[in-house]
Amino acid sequence: MPPTPIPGTHLDNPFVGATWYVNPDWAANVLNQAQQTGGVLGQKMAKVAQYSTAVWLDRIGAITEGRGLQGHLDEALAQGANLITIVIYDLPNRDCAADASNGELLIAENGLQRYKTDYIDVIYNILAQPQYRDLRIVAIIEPDSLPNLVTNLSVPACAEADATGAYVQGIQYAIDTLHQLPNVYIYLDIAHSGWLGWSDNFQKAVTLYTQVVQGTADGFNSIDGFVTNVSNYTPLEEPYLPDSSLTIGGQPVRSAKFYEWNPYFDELDFAQALRQAFIQQGLPSSIGMLIDTSRNGWGGSSYGRSRPTAPSTNTTNVDVYVDESRVDRRYHRGNWCNQASGIGERPQASPVPGIDAYVWIKPPGESDGVSEPGIVDPVDPNKKFDRMCDPNGQNLYNSAYPTGALPNAPHAGRWFPEHFEILVQNAYPPIQP
Ligand code: BGC
Numbered sequence: 289m290p291p292t293p294i295p296g297t298h299l300d301n302p303f304v305g306a307t308w309y310v311n312p313d314w315a316a317n318v319l320n321q322a323q324q325t326g327g328v329l330g331q332k333m334a335k336v337a338q339y340s341t342a343v344w345l346d347r348i349g350a351i352t353e354g355r356g357l358q359g360h361l362d363e364a365l366a367q368g369a370n371l372i373t374i375v376i377y378d379l380p381n382r383d384c385a386a387d388a389s390n391g392e393l394l395i396a397e398n399g400l401q402r403y404k405t406d407y408i409d410v411i412y413n414i415l416a417q418p419q420y421r422d423l424r425i426v427a428i429i430e431p432d433s434l435p436n437l438v439t440n441l442s443v444p445a446c447a448e449a450d451a452t453g454a455y456v457q458g459i460q461y462a463i464d465t466l467h468q469l470p471n472v473y474i475y476l477d478i479a480h481s482g483w484l485g486w487s488d489n490f491q492k493a494v495t496l497y498t499q500v501v502q503g504t505a506d507g508f509n510s511i512d513g514f515v516t517n518v519s520n521y522t523p524l525e526e527p528y529l530p531d532s533s534l535t536i537g538g539q540p541v542r543s544a545k546f547y548e549w550n551p552y553f554d555e556l557d558f559a560q561a562l563r564q565a566f567i568q569q570g571l572p573s574s575i576g577m578l579i580d581t582s583r584n585g586w587g588g589s590s591y592g593r594s595r596p597t598a599p600s601t602n603t604t605n606v607d608v609y610v611d612e613s614r615v616d617r618r619y620h621r622g623n624w625c626n627q628a629s630g631i632g633e634r635p636q637a638s639p640v641p642g643i644d645a646y647v648w649i650k651p652p653g654e655s656d657g658v659s660e661p662g663i664v665d666p667v668d669p670n671k672k673f674d675r676m677c678d679p680n681g682q683n684l685y686n687s688a689y690p691t692g693a694l695p696n697a698p699h700a701g702r703w704f705p706e707h708f709e710i711l712v713q714n715a716y717p718p719i720q721p
Pocket residue numbers: 344346388389519650651654655656700701702
């Protein structure tokens with residue numbers, strides 16, 4: 289196990305009063321495209337480069353290759369920043385229910401042990417260096433992993449992650465190790481309302497996460513909160529659908545095809561309800577929620593619609609009412625790959641009580657997955673083509689709907705200029721040049 293903790297203070301909400309790190313590698317992609325684009329659109333793009341995005345440690349190699357973790361921390365200090373967000377993303381059997389972000393470690397090949405010693409311990413040893421003690425380091429823990437244990441146990445790779453305990457043990461090890469540093473702030477990824485909003489999923493998730501946190505060395509005090517909507521597109525609010533039990537033509541709006549009886553339409557309602565549920569389970573009321581708003585703005589127009597400005601006036605057909613009222617323009621809420629949305633709220637601390645911050649975890653402009661089969665990423669050959677990223681395919685969970693994925697996409701994490709342009713054009717709130 290790693291060495292003794294450094295004494296220091298741990299804040300309730302690390303984002304308050306912080307100067308946030310801007311990843312220069314991501315900003316360079318943004319500024320390069322801004323320059324090539326020019327004009328008013330180019331000016332808007334350039335504005336985006338000033339915001340903080342998370343640094344994804346998506347392979348063991350990412351800790352040291354290129355700028356590397358140490359390089360990012362040093363650069364944060366050089367910028368005069370005191371807050372940096374990293375994403376811990378390398379569990380064995382990673383992305384078990386999809387293909388686009390499959391990882392390098394496998395449970396069957398000693399992956400859990402390698403995760404601990406070659407990944408988490410290495411990260412810890414860098415973060416623990418005394419020159420970083422005044423940096424508030426926000427650690428986002430393992431996007432999609434525990435949510436896959438809630439809903440996707442029919443997929444063999446997820447069933448293996450569940451049966452072996454590898455996801456839970458890996459996450460508990462990550463928490464126990466990183467929590468020894470008082471300047472590290474831990475937020476567990478907890479999907480989004482369009483995934484865990486149904487009450488059976490919601491309950492199962494609260495039970496599972498409570499057990500995971502309770503099983504860590506410091507129990508309920510070992511985490512700072514949860515983060516929703518990482519890399520997803522679900523809006524913060526559905527301003528014209530504030531009440532999911534409203535009836536139209538005798539039917540509740542949540543029974544509309546788009547919501548499939550899910551009572552949670554947006555991330556603010558979902559995140560607040562989760563926070564209350566965890567406090568009820570015994571977590572301290574100091575826990576706060578983060579919401580990834582990097583791509584959940586729905587301004588401009590796409591998928592043949594533009595953003596509504598008022599609720600629908602239809603009084604008889606619940607599907608028409610919902611489709612004319614919703615700001616989320618996706619064909620289906622399960623569509624997760626390269627959607628034609630917009631940049632959402634800019635990163636900011638304590639936007640409303642209970643929410644520690646709006647954050648940009650997924651760097652806007654980086655792909656969710658390659659749009660055609662047969663292309664190998666030389667740096668990360670484990671990433672694969674997922675049919676949810678096929679622009680000509682149908683949604684795998686409900687074949688009545690297209691994927692809505694943009695064409696011409698590179699592998700997950702690589703710069704995707706066409707997507708970035710759409711995200712800027714459809715930003716909501718709009719980006720001023
Ligand atoms: C990819 C990572 C990437 C991250 C941020 C994930 O989908 O798998 O490689 O770093 O997105 O773009």
